[in-house]
Amino acid sequence: MKLDATDLRYITSDEFRVLTAVEMGSKNHEVVPTSLIAQISGLRNGGVNKLIGNLAKRNLVSKMQNSKYDGYRLTYGGYDYLAMRALSKRDSMYSVGNQIGVGKESDIYIVANSEGEEMVLKLHRLGRVSFRAIKEKRDYLGKRKSASWMYMSRLAAQKEWAFMKVLYDNGFPVPKPIDQARHCILMGYIDAYPLRQVAELPSPGRLYSKLMDLIVRFANAGLIHGDFNEFNILVLRETGEPIVIDFPQMVSTSHENAEWYFNRDVECIRTFFRRRYQYESVLYPKFSRVLRECPSGEEFRLDVMVAASGFGNKEMKVLEEYINANKDREEESNEVDSSEETDGDEGESEEDGEGNFDDDHDIQKGDEKLEEDAVGDRNGQSLR
Ligand code: ADP
Numbered sequence: 001m002k003l004d005a006t007d008l009r010y011i012t013s014d015e016f017r018v019l020t021a022v023e024m025g026s027k028n029h030e031v032v033p034t035s036l037i038a039q040i041s042g043l044r045n046g047g048v049n050k051l052i053g054n055l056a057k058r059n060l061v062s063k064m065q066n067s068k069y070d071g072y073r074l075t076y077g078g079y080d081y082l083a084m085r086a087l088s089k090r091d092s093m094y095s096v097g098n099q100i101g102v103g104k105e106s107d108i109y110i111v112a113n114s115e116g117e118e119m120v121l122k123l124h125r126l127g128r129v130s131f132r133a134i135k136e137k138r139d140y141l142g143k144r145k146s147a148s149w150m151y152m153s154r155l156a157a158q159k160e161w162a163f164m165k166v167l168y169d170n171g172f173p174v175p176k177p178i179d180q181a182r183h184c185i186l187m188g189y190i191d192a193y194p195l196r197q198v199a200e201l202p203s204p205g206r207l208y209s210k211l212m213d214l215i216v217r218f219a220n221a222g223l224i225h226g227d228f229n230e231f232n233i234l235v236l237r238e239t240g241e242p243i244v245i246d247f248p249q250m251v252s253t254s255h256e257n258a259e260w261y262f263n264r265d266v267e268c269i270r271t272f273f274r275r276r277y278q279y280e281s282v283l284y285p286k287f288s289r290v291l292r293e294c295p296s297g298e299e300f301r302l303d304v305m306v307a308a309s310g311f312g313n314k315e316m317k318v319l320e321e322y323i324n325a326n327k328d329r330e331e332e333s334n335e336v337d338s339s340e341e342t343d344g345d346e347g348e349s350e351e352d353g354e355g356n357f358d359d360d361h362d363i364q365k366g367d368e369k370l371e372e373d374a375v376g377d378r379n380g381q382s383l384r
Pocket residue numbers: 100101102103104105106107108120122175187188189190191192194231232245246247
């Protein structure tokens with residue numbers, strides 16, 4: 001979806017009131033009745049109709065014909081608008097540039113602040129895929145009537161923000177967290193290639209070791225990434241150092257399935273290195289061992305720090321259920337074609353992963369061969 005920065009400048013304050021009223025009304029109405037919008041915004045009924053018509057023309061809200069009443073829904077565009085306006089009011093961002101990523105559940109844009117410094121805006125889009133089906137299947141919403149995409153997307157952003165902050169503050173190689181609003185996160189731009197695009201490495205063993213060390217470092221701090229794969233590892237263009245991104249699915253090492261998540265992260269890296277670089281090592285971390293040998297004990301529990309930071313267990317649980325339900329559905333729909341690509345190298349050694357993972361090769365600066373990838377130009381568009 002294209003972000004339209006022009007609206008940020010040209011919306012009137014009354015239109016903004018109405019848009020905010022639609023957002024507030026959505027907390028307990030799937031379709032917000034026009035009368036409620038008028039009531040919340042504190043504007044007279046007739047006036048509201050015109051204003052809301054303007055908003056609908058710009059696709060910030062959309063009109064819904066309900067059997068009982070007519071009303072409006074906030075669109076993705078409307079929610080994006082509210083978030084970006086908040087970020088721009090706080091002077092966190094000033095202009096929007098090109099889209100650099102479209103995930104299934106996020107859109108990624110290059111943006112800039114008023115000094116022209118480039119940053120990355122990640123807009124979470126949970127519920128874009130098959131949200132209704134999940135809603136029917138699961139009962140995790142408690143008293144909430146509708147698990148709106150808005151609510152889930154905001155939770156994902158809040159969680160990602162909480163983790164990114166605590167990781168960054170504790171010296172982990174993650175993007176710099178800059179600001180968060182609604183379903184959006186603003187973070188430092190990383191000049192890097194996703195590992196997925198790195199066709200060859202002069203010394204795969206060295207990066208492999210670093211990644212395994214990172215998994216262990218996470219676990220020593222009470223955390224498991226949960227989606228540690230070639231898409232979520234960026235390799236710095238200049239130094240070849242890995243930067244880890246994408247945290248909405250992180251779990252604590254105290255999670256009941258922690259070992260399973262941990263092993264899956266480890267396996268993702270092993271499989272990728274085997275297939276892509278024909279690199280295989282008998283050394284890889286074991287969960288029980290990592291926990292046993294965790295040097296820091298209680299005082300360095302980032303999972304506990306995140307919980308204390310306001311993103312609590314309840315929110316964590318709601319999001320986790322959503323993510324799992326979504327995964328189940330994906331697997332169901334993938335089952336038909338999942339038989340492709342087996343490596344036939346299953347009988348590998350289960351030797352103990354003792355010692356460190358370093359070998360002494362060097363990544364030569366900027367020497368990775370890359371598959372073709374067009375990184376778009378970044379013509380910014382001013383917001384104000
Ligand atoms: P998703 O949840 O959709 O997987 P990610 O956070 O993994 O979203 O980001 C998707 C893609 O956007 C990444 O693979 C990467 O190419 C790019 N990207 C994300 N964050 C940054 C960043 N801080 N700097 C540069 N590129 C980024």
